[in-house]
Amino acid sequence: MTVLGPESRLCLGRGARLRHDTARDRWVVLAPERMFIPDPTALEVLRLIDGTRSVAQIAEELAARYAAPQAVIEADILPLLQELSDKGVVVPA
Structure with missing residues (x-):
């Protein structure tokens, strides 16, 4: 199992x-x-996963889009991405 970070x-x-x-x-x-049905938050994150952006860059983009603190968004999306990684839906690029 891969442990994800920023x-x-x-x-x-x-x-x-x-x-x-x-x-x-x-x-x-x-x-x-x-088959997985992503909730609206997961969908926004999945749309930004492209193999070139880091988790921190994804959080930065979402922070700008939703006027929220990047650290809060990063803390919210890391567990989501870890769960998807554990299931093999996302993998390290």
Whole structure:
């Protein structure tokens, strides 16, 4: 298991894709033999995961977008990303 930190750069895991389900009008993460329905917060984070941004950079972008302290956002998204990493949905880039 990889422990994530502020400098971790992530991408979607092998076979995982973020897609919009037009039939149900919702976003889903499709992974081999699994499907996840991200909540609005997780969706905003997943949209920023591209393999080049670090967790700190993602938090900085969300802080600017929502006028919130970067440290608070980073503390909120790290457990989310760790859980997704543990499930193989996101992996180190």
